[in-house]
Amino acid sequence: MRHGIGSDPRIGYQFIYPGCGYGGSCFPKDVQALVQTTDSIGYESQILKAVEAVNYRQKNKLFEYVSQYYGLAENPNAIKGKIFALWGLSFKPNTDDMREAPSLILLAALWAAGATVQAFDPEAMVETQRICGNRSDLKLMGNKEAVLVGADALFICTEWQNFRAPDFELMKEALSTHVIFDGRNMFEPSIMKDKGFDYYCIGRALSVAGNYGELK
Secondary structure (H helix, E strand, O other): OHHHHHOOOOOOOOOOOOOOOOOOOOHHHHHHHHHHHHHHOOOOOHHHHHHHHHHHHHHOHHHHHHHHHHOOOOOOOOOOOOEEEEEOOOOOOOOOOOOOOHHHHHHHHHHHOOOEEEEEOOOOHHHHHHHHOOOOOEEEOOOOOHHHOOOOEEEEOOOOHHHOOOOHHHHHHHOOOOEEEEOOOOOOHHHHHHOOOEEEOOOOOOOOOOOOOOOO
């Protein structure tokens, strides 16, 4: 569908990539303001409300994958004590802005389930420290490789260029289990399967399911 819609030059491909939700200071606020404006004049904008609802759901998508993968419905303590690596904290690349960032939703959910997070972002480390404070279940690391060491899985929340061509062999050596939950579709699922990773991304039927069945 993306290829079909994007082939129209009036639309293009740049802003129609699926992912784990949008954030920032402008778009969320502007959509909410438009909803309030239409409601105030007695008109229900179903499209705008659907955008809000879908974006909220997408920000929870990565934790839904985790819940299915580890069977949290059957065992609420399934990820208690686990360590997860996180690449990307800002709401988009090339900024330290974390307002409405999907990473904050994921962090809160992982902490509530008893997990520890090792995180890295090229720009947003100071902002993360300011927002989250000092926590025993959050370790801010110096580079993208350091967060992987001993982690049970890797999450990707921001599509920084720095993350696009990692050393996959190094990743396999560092991670305790070779599992990636990618909220920005950084890699090709078929390639990740060949490299020996269980790879779960957004809206792509070729996500690797390992022995756990396809995640929805």
